[in-house]
Amino acid sequence: MVNLIVKSKIKSAVPDLSVSSDVSDELNKKVLELLEKGTKRAKLNGRRTLQAKDL
Incomplete structure (x- = not known):
């Protein structure tokens, strides 16, 4: 997995909280899912460029 x-940077984003070690793994999974869905949408629309609207 990439x-x-x-x-x-997660800790910087939420300075008032402690951050569990598994947060980065789960956040990474969510980002990869979002990119996968966006990639499919771009391809279905005949594009080879992922755009913000695909997300």
Whole structure:
């Protein structure tokens, strides 16, 4: 699995909370799912470019 999430940046985004070690793994899964759905949508629309509207 490709790791797209930088763990240290999660802590920066929520400075008032402790962040469990499994948060980055779950967030990475969600991002990969979002990209997969967007990729399918772009291809169905005959494009080879992923755009924000695909997400």
